Amino acid sequence: MDDPRGRLTRDGIRIHEPADFAGMRTAGRLAAKILDEVAALVEPGVPTEALDAFIEERVNAAGAKSATIGYRGYQHASCISVNHVVCHGIPGPKVLKDGDILNIDVTVIVDGWYGDTSRMYVAGTLARKAERLIQVTHDALMLGIEAVRPGRTFGDIGAAIQTYVEAQRMSVVRDFCGHGLGRVFHAPPNVLHYGRPGTAARLEEGMFFTIEPMVNLGRPETKVLADDWTAVTRDKSLSAQFEHSVGVTATGAEIFTLSPAGRFHPTR
Numbered sequence: 001m002d003d004p005r006g007r008l009t010r011d012g013i014r015i016h017e018p019a020d021f022a023g024m025r026t027a028g029r030l031a032a033k034i035l036d037e038v039a040a041l042v043e044p045g046v047p048t049e050a051l052d053a054f055i056e057e058r059v060n061a062a063g064a065k066s067a068t069i070g071y072r073g074y075q076h077a078s079c080i081s082v083n084h085v086v087c088h089g090i091p092g093p094k095v096l097k098d099g100d101i102l103n104i105d106v107t108v109i110v111d112g113w114y115g116d117t118s119r120m121y122v123a124g125t126l127a128r129k130a131e132r133l134i135q136v137t138h139d140a141l142m143l144g145i146e147a148v149r150p151g152r153t154f155g156d157i158g159a160a161i162q163t164y165v166e167a168q169r170m171s172v173v174r175d176f177c178g179h180g181l182g183r184v185f186h187a188p189p190n191v192l193h194y195g196r197p198g199t200a201a202r203l204e205e206g207m208f209f210t211i212e213p214m215v216n217l218g219r220p221e222t223k224v225l226a227d228d229w230t231a232v233t234r235d236k237s238l239s240a241q242f243e244h245s246v247g248v249t250a251t252g253a254e255i256f257t258l259s260p261a262g263r264f265h266p267t268r
Helices: 020-041 048-061 128-146 154-167
Strands: 079-082 085-087 101-110 113-122 178-180 187-191 208-211 214-216 222-224 231-233 239-241 244-248 253-255
Touching (some): 020 048, 020 101, 020 113, 020 244, 020 253, 048 101, 085 214, 085 239, 101 128, 101 239, 113 128, 113 239, 113 244, 128 154, 128 208, 128 214, 128 239, 128 253
Antiparallel strands (some): 079 085, 079 101, 085 231, 101 113, 178 187, 178 208, 208 244, 214 239, 222 231, 244 253
């Protein structure tokens, strides 16, 4: 269902009212809190379906709804993407191994507002190359958020991410992007994690969207498996992702999905 409130730009991007920020803060805080809580369960020998069951229980206990259960036939409260899985990994019986890295992505609905966030986790001992990948991906996200302010463009966000990642001899995935949200799960704009400064739609106060760069140690190409969800790197290289939901303010960006416990980065 579309959100009838606020106006649309000529690019079809909704401009939300100042009061709407409160709803996004509440939804974003719950999603981030659940990702804080699941961290203690991420260990070698644990099946990813156990992590998903815990997440679903925490969503229900909070009186919220999972945005992903029933979405286009998907039946889980999270996406869990391990090692060379780029995004949309389906939780299942396969157990985590020592050294696995994984992204857990959760979206909740609280009073009609969508809180969408993902972050990286480590099972057991972290290898140096994986640690560097996680660090670069985290820093790329934060550089993208730093580029957000009224009058700048979505191309500025993508360029900030791409320039940094490629300078680290890694690659930015092109096949998936961030998106608008609010009282809907996915809405304009598509937030690309690559691009040229000064291009694409101009940022305005009141826009809500995700920034969620996926970074590969190898090449950027991906493929989707036969389950029609799981996306993997074509060259089997490791992939990492971090995601925040943000709102454009008069002076920059408000992050709605900050970790209440300061656990957004797994190695800090």
